[in-house]
Amino acid sequence: MRPANLFCFDVTVAVVAVVLATATPSVSGQRPDYPTANLSTRWVNNAAVLPHSVTYSDGSAVCTIVLRSPQTLYGPSLAAGFFCAPPCQAFLFAVFIATFDSSYGISLEENNMARVIWSANRASPLGENATLELTGDGDLVLREVDGRLVWSSNTSGQSVVGMQITEHGNLVLFDQRNATVWQSFDHPTDVLVLGQSLLQGMRLSANTSTTNWTVSKLYLAVLPDGLYGYIESTPPQLYYKHGVSTEQKGKDLTKITLTNGSLSFFVQSTQAGKPDDSIVLPEAKSTQYIRLDSDGHLRLYEWSRFEWTMVHDVIDMDNCAFPTVCGEYAICSGGQCICPLQTNSSSNYFQPVDERKANLGCTPVTPISCQEMKNHQFLTLTDVSYFDGSIITNAKGRDDCKQACLKNCSCRAVVFRYYQNDSDGECQSVTEVFSLQSIQPEILNYNSSVYLKVQLPPSASAPTQKRIKAILGATLAAISSLVLVIIVGIYVRRRRKYQELDEELDFDILPGMPMRFSFEKLRECTEGFSKKLGEGGFGSVFEGKIGEKRVAVKRLEGARQGKKEFLAEVETIGSIEHINLVKVIGFCAEKSNRLLVYEYMPRGSLDRWIYYRHNNAPLDWCTRCRIIMDIAKGLCYLHEECRRKIAHLDIKPQNILLDEKFNAKLADFGLSKLIDRDQSRVVTVMRGTPGYLAPEWLTSQITEKVDVYSFGVVFVEIICGRKNIDIAQPKESVQLINLLREKAQDNQLRDIIDKHSEDMVSHHQEEVIEMMKLAMWCLQNDSSRRPSMSMVVKVLEGAMSVENCLDYSFSNANSVLSTQDNGSTYSTPPSASILSGPR
Ligand SMILES: *[C@@H]1O[C@H](CO)[C@@H](O)[C@H](O)[C@H]1NC(C)=O
Ligand SMILES: *[C@@H]1O[C@H](CO)[C@@H](O)[C@H](O)[C@H]1NC(C)=O
Ligand SMILES: *[C@@H]1O[C@H](CO)[C@@H](O)[C@H](O)[C@H]1NC(C)=O
Ligand SMILES: *[C@@H]1O[C@H](CO)[C@@H](O)[C@H](O)[C@H]1NC(C)=O
Ligand SMILES: *[C@@H]1O[C@H](CO)[C@@H](O)[C@H](O)[C@H]1NC(C)=O
Ligand SMILES: *[C@@H]1O[C@H](CO)[C@@H](O)[C@H](O)[C@H]1NC(C)=O
Ligand SMILES: *[C@@H]1O[C@H](CO)[C@@H](O)[C@H](O)[C@H]1NC(C)=O
Ligand SMILES: *[C@@H]1O[C@H](CO)[C@@H](O)[C@H](O)[C@H]1NC(C)=O
Ligand SMILES: *[C@@H]1O[C@H](CO)[C@@H](O)[C@H](O)[C@H]1NC(C)=O
Ligand SMILES: *[C@@H]1O[C@H](CO)[C@@H](O)[C@H](O)[C@H]1NC(C)=O
Ligand SMILES: *[C@@H]1O[C@H](CO)[C@@H](O)[C@H](O)[C@H]1NC(C)=O
Numbered sequence: 072m073r074p075a076n077l078f079c080f081d082v083t084v085a086v087v088a089v090v091l092a093t094a095t096p097s098v099s100g101q102r103p104d105y106p107t108a109n110l111s112t113r114w115v116n117n118a119a120v121l122p123h124s125v126t127y128s129d130g131s132a133v134c135t136i137v138l139r140s141p142q143t144l145y146g147p148s149l150a151a152g153f154f155c156a157p158p159c160q161a162f163l164f165a166v167f168i169a170t171f172d173s174s175y176g177i178s179l180e181e182n183n184m185a186r187v188i189w190s191a192n193r194a195s196p197l198g199e200n201a202t203l204e205l206t207g208d209g210d211l212v213l214r215e216v217d218g219r220l221v222w223s224s225n226t227s228g229q230s231v232v233g234m235q236i237t238e239h240g241n242l243v244l245f246d247q248r249n250a251t252v253w254q255s256f257d258h259p260t261d262v263l264v265l266g267q268s269l270l271q272g273m274r275l276s277a278n279t280s281t282t283n284w285t286v287s288k289l290y291l292a293v294l295p296d297g298l299y300g301y302i303e304s305t306p307p308q309l310y311y312k313h314g315v316s317t318e319q320k321g322k323d324l325t326k327i328t329l330t331n332g333s334l335s336f337f338v339q340s341t342q343a344g345k346p347d348d349s350i351v352l353p354e355a356k357s358t359q360y361i362r363l364d365s366d367g368h369l370r371l372y373e374w375s376r377f378e379w380t381m382v383h384d385v386i387d388m389d390n391c392a393f394p395t396v397c398g399e400y401a402i403c404s405g406g407q408c409i410c411p412l413q414t415n416s417s418s419n420y421f422q423p424v425d426e427r428k429a430n431l432g433c434t435p436v437t438p439i440s441c442q443e444m445k446n447h448q449f450l451t452l453t454d455v456s457y458f459d460g461s462i463i464t465n466a467k468g469r470d471d472c473k474q475a476c477l478k479n480c481s482c483r484a485v486v487f488r489y490y491q492n493d494s495d496g497e498c499q500s501v502t503e504v505f506s507l508q509s510i511q512p513e514i515l516n517y518n519s520s521v522y523l524k525v526q527l528p529p530s531a532s533a534p535t536q537k538r539i540k541a542i543l544g545a546t547l548a549a550i551s552s553l554v555l556v557i558i559v560g561i562y563v564r565r566r567r568k569y570q571e572l573d574e575e576l577d578f579d580i581l582p583g584m585p586m587r588f589s590f591e592k593l594r595e596c597t598e599g600f601s602k603k604l605g606e607g608g609f610g611s612v613f614e615g616k617i618g619e620k621r622v623a624v625k626r627l628e629g630a631r632q633g634k635k636e637f638l639a640e641v642e643t644i645g646s647i648e649h650i651n652l653v654k655v656i657g658f659c660a661e662k663s664n665r666l667l668v669y670e671y672m673p674r675g676s677l678d679r680w681i682y683y684r685h686n687n688a689p690l691d692w693c694t695r696c697r698i699i700m701d702i703a704k705g706l707c708y709l710h711e712e713c714r715r716k717i718a719h720l721d722i723k724p725q726n727i728l729l730d731e732k733f734n735a736k737l738a739d740f741g742l743s744k745l746i747d748r749d750q751s752r753v754v755t756v757m758r759g760t761p762g763y764l765a766p767e768w769l770t771s772q773i774t775e776k777v778d779v780y781s782f783g784v785v786f787v788e789i790i791c792g793r794k795n796i797d798i799a800q801p802k803e804s805v806q807l808i809n810l811l812r813e814k815a816q817d818n819q820l821r822d823i824i825d826k827h828s829e830d831m832v833s834h835h836q837e838e839v840i841e842m843m844k845l846a847m848w849c850l851q852n853d854s855s856r857r858p859s860m861s862m863v864v865k866v867l868e869g870a871m872s873v874e875n876c877l878d879y880s881f882s883n884a885n886s887v888l889s890t891q892d893n894g895s896t897y898s899t900p901p902s903a904s905i906l907s908g909p910r
Contacts, residue, residue: 104140107235113204116153116162116197125171127184128761130157133169136203137236147358147374149240153197154187156282161196163284164203164213164222165189166242166255168264168358168374186372186379188240188262188360189255191222193284205234209252211244224253239266264360268328269293275363289367289395295323298336300367300386302394304503305481308459310367310394311386315348331355334385353382361385367393392458394505398424398432400523402455404509407662408432411452411507411523420450420525432506437526441480449473449485449522456510456519457486457501464498472498473522482524489518585641586657590664597624605675614671621671622656626664641667647713651705653728653738672736674729677785681724681792681825689827692835694733695789696842700867701735702727706782707860709737710775718774722781723763724788762795766882767854776854779863783849784883787811790843792825795883808850808883815847815879844873850881 114136124134135152147168154165169185191213200216209231211224230246231253237243242255256267261277263269270293277289288303291311300311315324315336322339328346329335332354335346358374359382369385390396390406397408400421410421410433421433439447466472469487475498476482482500489496504523512518594600597615604612604623615624641658648654657668674680677698680690690698702722709717719726719737726739765780767773784795787807793800795807804810807823814820820840824831831839845866851857856878858866865871 104138106137106139106237107233108137108205109233110205110209110231111207113202114152116199116201116203125169125185129184130159131155131184132159133167133185135171137234137242138171139236139238149236149238151236151242153201153203154185154190160198162198162201163187163190163196164192166236166240168240168360186360187260188264189242189258189260190284193260193278193286195221196284197221205231209244211253226253229253240264241267261364262360262362263329265329265331265355265358268326270326271295271324275369277363277365277367280365287365287395289363289365291363291369293324293327297324298327300369302367302505304505306502308394308501308503308505309461310392310458311388313350317347329359329361331359334361350385352385365395367395389508391506391508394458397430397506400433400435400504400507401429402452402507402509408506411450420523435525437528439480439483439524439526443526444477444480446527447477448525448527449477450525452507452521452523454510454512454519455521456488456508457484457499457521458506458508459501460488460497460499464500466498467495469496469498469520472500476500476522476524484521484523487520487522491516585655585668588657588659588666588668590659590661590666593624593659593666593668596622600624600626612669615668617656617668621673623669623671625667625669627666647709647717649705649708649713650734651701651708651736653736669738672728672738673731674733676725676738677727677729677735677789678724678794680729681789682794683792683827689792689825689830690733692828692831692839695831696867698727698729698733698735699786699789699842700864702737702782702785703860703863703867705735705737706778707864710778710860716775719778719781721763722778722785724785727785762883764883765854766852774854775860776857779849779857779860780854782860782863783846783857784808786846786849787843790825790831790839790846791823792827806883808881811843811847811850812879812881815843815877841873844877847877847879847881848873851878852880852882853878 116134124132126132131154133150133152133154135150137152138148138150141148147170149166149168151164151166153162154167155162165187166189167185167187197213198216201221202214202216204212204214206212206227208227209229210227211234212220213222214220224244226244229252231244232247233245235243235245239256243251244253246252257273259267259269259273259275261275263275269275269291273293275291276286278284279287289300290303291298291300293299296317297312297314299309301307301309313336315338317323317338324336324347325339326337327334328337333346333349333351336348338347352371353373356373356375359371361369361371363369367386370381371383371385372379373382391403397403401408401410401423408429410419410423412419412421420436422436423429423433424431464472464475466475472485472487476485479500481502484501484504486499486501487496488499507521510519593615596617597613600611600613602614604614612623612625615622641655641660653672654670655667656670659666659668679685680687683689706719706722709719719739721739722737726737728736728738730736763781763784765777767777784807788795791807793807796805797807798805810823811820814823820843821832821836824836824839826832845863848856848858849863856874858874862871866873
């Protein structure tokens with residue numbers, strides 16, 4: 072009997088491991104592999120310190136209990152264990168696909184994270200020190216720290232002998248004969264992985280949002296004649312259906328399996344192997360899974376090199392046809408969400424849940440009350456339809472349909488569809504109103520009107536009722552397009568109001584503002600976003616032409632969250648101009664589109680030239696010196712010369728761009744925080760990129776000196792012609808900064824000069840080593856000992872010399888991150904990469 076398993080628990084072991092990891096980083100490929108666990112084992116969720124925990128740069132963290140290493144060197148691993156998303160206070164016991172590098176405790180690639188493919192306790196997340204126990208009699212039990220039972224596999228006494236994670240990601244409890252007693256594949260959550268089946272009676276249920284993992288109302292179910300997507304309500308409302316003809320065989324659909332290249336539908340009578348129907352999917356180049364996302368889409372994700380990408384949307388319908396796209400009661404019209412409006416807009420029946428987030432839906436100003444049914448009325452919406460066309464009542468005609476609804480309090484709306492081929496039309500009653508959809512009857516073969524039940528306010532009810540009746544009568548008599556015109560009119564007015572609001576809030580103080588472009592104009596000048604220059608985490612950069620001038624247009628994706636940051640960036644960069652800073656020519660903030668127009672930098676970013684990924688010729692020494700000087704001057708301007716002191720906070724080669732003549736300019740002020748001259752501490756969450764982070768990110772005040780440190784790292788990278796953290800290097804030299812420290816102590820600095828450059832190795836060695844000293848000055852652990860950027864410029868100009876007694880014990884924030892608490896102190900906001908500059 073073992074009292075406790077140590078993977079997630081023993082503090083002493085973990086600290087030693089961290090120290091070792093810092094000293095001798097190991098290379099990927101030597102990952103631990105422990106796919107099974109034995110009975111009578113208990114794991115404590117204590118993510119503070121442990122060899123098998125990883126904190127990702129997005130702030131999420133995992134602590135593994137069983138793990139199966141990938142078949143390929145850079146593939147992701149499959150593991151079961153504790154998982155948390157930032158701010159890492161609530162944990163799931165989950166199966167996840169994740170990348171590991173046990174030596175660092177932090178994933179090296181920016182966009183990596185663990186993707187949860189199954190979890191036991193979505194509805195009731197755990198706290199720290201909660202336990203998972205595989206008991207002596209074979210039950211897998213999850214308990215809170217106070218002993219409260221959270222979840223159990225209910226397998227005690229079923230002769231379980233161990234737990235295993237399979238190569239597909241199935242968590243299995245098996246018995247002596249190696250037969251499966253319990254498996255996670257029988258209890259899917261929102262994901263199917265390759266090889267996994269959804270059987271009749273099972274559901275995939277979306278979670279509420281990235282941060283709220285509670286099961287939402289959206290689910291997919293396998294019924295005898297097809298795959299159905301519903302939103303829960305009484306009765307459930309249908310939003311998606313993929314029917315399978317089962318008549319010929321007279322048998323039911325039994326399961327749907329995600330296979331390489333398709334989603335396969337199997338009917339009872341057939342042998343496994345040949346599906347009866349399928350939805351074709353892109354072939355799997357590597358690990359894939361499909362997930363029912365919180366917006367109701369069923370998306371296929373694939374691991375490609377170092378990140379997950381969405382490769383296919385299985386439910387490929389108009390976005391407005393999804394039940395939650397605009398929230399309850401709101402009308403989705405061309406991607407915008409608007410609340411239903413009365414023709415007399417000063418007496419609205421609906422108001423937005425949140426003025427600033429139209430997609431959260433609308434609520435009735437006066438809630439429907441079943442006690443006062445006589446005050447119920449209808450608000451007419453012409454040319455509006457509803458996603459669920461399946462619940463047809465037997466009412467004949469429009470008036471019948473509405474009368475029936477007024478008599479039944481649980482009816483909240485009626486939808487009336489009028490087909491050209493049918494004189495009666497179809498009537499549908501709805502008990503819970505989700506998103507509505509505006510339609511254009513000219514291009515469909517039907518008309519549709521929605522009548523929303525509203526409650527007249529009690530006091531004003533009697534007189535208002537009459538007036539509303541009159542208005543309703545008028546509306547009904549009027550041509551349908553009139554109402555549409557009014558709705559559109561009001562919507563346009565509102566939108567204009569919002570735009571004006573934007574300008575008032577964000578732009579009135581700016582003198583030299585960049586130009587505002589319309590989306591149409593930018594689409595035109597980039598030829599429909601056809602020539603892609605590069606891609607950052609959240610947006611792509613496209614080449615374009617405005618007049619005769621070449622420009623780089625960055626189109627931000629997922630911009631809804633990024634608006635504040637976007638405007639902050641436009642504001643910041645609009646007011647500063649310097650030869651060593653990439654110029655922002657214009658921007659576009661239209662609907663949900665956010666774009667930035669930058670001057671075009673023909674030679675791309677610095678990393679292309681110093682990492683030799685494209686077999687380019689090495690830069691000569693003189694060019695490198697100029698680039699270093701340019702970066703220094705750009706930073707010096709930001710820190711000391713411009714109107715407001717600006718810390719960049721994400722200096723790295725990807726953010727340094729080169730023009731035709733290799734003049735360097737800094738890009739990406741998305742992470743900038745304005746720092747008051749007299750109050751330097753402003754940053755409370757960690758920002759930036761692993762590998763370039765100054766050590767004080769972990770401990771103390773953040774000042775512009777973190778840029779000096781990052782500049783130092785870039786400086787060394789330019790001289791040595793490689794990435795600071797490069798896992799392709801031999802084990803002992805993965806971290807360039809560590810190597811620099813050793814070589815400096817041994818006085819062997821020349822060993823690390825870029826070997827590609829004959830010029831530097833043979834002709835300028837002395838000079839290069841002198842420059843390394845300046846770089847090391849910038850890398851001082853103690854931020855107060857680092858030079859200011861103006862001093863750096865002076866040294867580069869020869870007007871000053873490097874301080875003599877340098878401290879060689881440089882360290883990098885990421886090598887000690889794993890000793891930190893469970894991530895709550897350094898969540899990198901996702902906005903970090905939304906606004907990275909052109910790459
Ligand atoms: C489980 O038990 C087997 C045999 O008793 C042993 O070889 C193995 O190391 C144990 N596994 C773990 C993870 O403790
Ligand atoms: C979890 O356990 C550790 C060590 O036993 C303790 O230091 C910490 O305070 C505990 N955390 C909570 C939330 O109980
Ligand atoms: C285990 O049993 C409990 C109580 O009967 C039940 O609530 C729970 O859903 C069961 N767990 C599983 C995984 O079936
Ligand atoms: C048990 O089954 C797994 C896969 O299902 C297999 O990898 C393993 O070798 C089997 N073990 C024994 C003892 O048969
Ligand atoms: C999570 O979502 C559920 C329903 O979707 C809601 O009831 C609950 O309040 C949400 N929790 C948080 C913390 O927002
Ligand atoms: C999927 O099928 C394609 C073509 O048959 C093959 O090239 C690919 O390796 C397969 N992918 C996986 C993950 O097995
Ligand atoms: C919940 O769903 C969202 C989007 O559908 C996803 O980003 C997130 O990772 C999911 N959370 C978990 C714990 O699976
Ligand atoms: C709109 O309704 C309000 C009272 O609800 C009324 O005072 C106003 O005159 C109406 N406006 C129009 C244009 O009908
Ligand atoms: C009211 O409507 C609901 C839902 O459409 C239905 O289930 C119920 O039977 C109706 N009640 C009456 C009295 O008709
Ligand atoms: C009219 O056409 C629709 C779809 O085109 C069809 O579903 C419906 O059954 C038809 N109705 C009649 C009465 O033919
Ligand atoms: C829409 O309805 C109007 C009258 O309600 C009718 O005149 C018109 O033909 C209908 N259009 C279609 C496409 O059914």
